[in-house]
Amino acid sequence: MINYLNSFNLLSDNELGQISPHLTVRVLKKGEYFIKEGRICSEIAFVKSGILRSFYTKDNGEEITYCITFENNLSTAYSSYITGQKSPESIQALTRTDLLILKKEDIERMSENSLNWMKLLRHLAEQQYVEMERRIFSYQKEKANERYIELLNEHPDYIRHIPLQYLASYLGITPRHLSRIRKELSL
Template sequence: MKEFIDYVLQFGNLNQQQIDLISKKATELELRKDDYYLEAGKVSRQFGFIVEGIARVSYYNNKSEEITKYFIDENNIVVDLESFDNEIPSIAYVQAMTNCKIVVFSKRDWQELLNTIVGWDAIVRKIISKALLQKVERISSIVAQDATTSYLTFLEKYPNLANRIPLSYLASYLGITQSSLSRIRKNIR
């Protein structure tokens, strides 16, 4: 919980009473590797923050191929905002790549925090803005480059992820085959 509070305090100030209320509303969720935090077709019912571990966001394209959109690691929020806010089914899967500890808030408790804590909505907007910018950066930095450059960019930006996720998912994220990724890795050693 301390990690989440420290993260939130980067975006605004809270007094001890507000921090205590936030802590009271939070629960800790533990996912084992390969468990799903959210599945496509289901409504996102919780706002989460990864304390420990890595999650993968994926979807299936029109050819029924699984595509990895991006990864979420420690000290980042995990939520399908469109599904959570509008109570509509998600189009994405969020799956634990490693064992994960996630601080979660139910929709009801999250709404109560928004209605109770003065300035919480402004803090949340800043947190969401940062998350959306990171999401765009994760995707756009890979799309416009050749495969080798994309892989090197990934290693540079996310050095702690490369050895913690399966190559098949990393290849999917980079938009290449696993054998192409293996060749690239072999050539840059």
């Protein structure tokens, strides 16, 4: 996590050193939750290893996977984290997942005393926005097979760990359509 945050070149060594005492380790087994819908999220997780999926449940019970977080990335139920209201989403481990957890109160305390922490938090929020915009545009501009190929190119080692129904939902297609795409690509 220190290397990840250091990659933004915003925090001094002293500021980076403030993080370690506040980090806790959490291990999720496959299927366990980082946060469940209806609860308030007051933590940010750094994925050391494993895969998380963020999803919401429609009124008919269908689960829609809208985000997959791979290792060396941050995850949180962002709207709940910001507003302090109940989360409309759940975040679940798709594999055994090792997390480093940082509590919101600790982040706020560090940012109260550091302009650099505030810059980092703004930068992370901006990244979330850009990623969301990129996903929206990809649904509107790209075909499903193009989205799948991009995911396959970016994370080839992880794709086999994601169940077909979650991967299809993430891509905005049915599992049957994803099976056809996979078959076409293997020819």
